[in-house]
Amino acid sequence: MIRVIDPFAQARPTWLGLDDTGHRRKVFKVVDQDLNTSEFLVGGLTIFEPGEASSLHDHPDSEEINYIVRGSGEVVDEDGHHTAFEAHTFMFIPKGVKHQHVNTGREPLWLVFVYGPHSELPST
Structure with a gap:
């Protein structure tokens, strides 16, 4: 079945990097084995505020x-x-x-x- 997914309403949001200065970001995972039963893929949206980065x-x-x-x-x-x-x-x-991934810009980075x-x- 084809699914249209709203990452802000249907995803599993997770904060990453809260304890590591400069690495804070919010991840909206929308597809994995449990979410929408993907057999092969993991996917979603990560939002980084200016100056923030992943590890x-x-x-x-x-x-x-x-x-x-x-x-x-x-x-x-x-x-x-x-x-x-x-x-x-x-x-x-x-x-x-x-x-x-590093947000070097002046607005949120949506990846x-x-x-x-x-x-x-x-x-x-």
């Missing part, structure tokens, strides 16, 4: 695609390379590659994530 993390067995709905920022790899991105761009992150196969969200 440096990876998904060891999952490839990831991100789409930037709103805002701008940079993605940082484990070697410290910074690559800028803007609204309406995609990024592809191969499995096992450590990465960090849609999809990765598969199933993997856990970072804990921070």
Whole structure:
């Protein structure tokens, strides 16, 4: 069955990074094994306020695609390379590659994530 999902009404919202200064963000997961019974994918929306970032993390067995709905920022790899991105761009992150999303702009960053196969969200 096809589902249309409102991330603000039907998702499982989670705050990440509350105990780690600069890494606070809200994640609205909309698809995984439990939510909408996805067999292969995890997906949702992450919102970063200006100056906030994810932790440096990876998904060891999952490839990831991100789409930037709103805002701008940079993605940082484990070697410290910074690559800028803007609204309406995609990024592809191969499995096992450590990465960090950073909101370098002046407005909230809305990032849609999809990765598969199933993997856990970072804990921070």
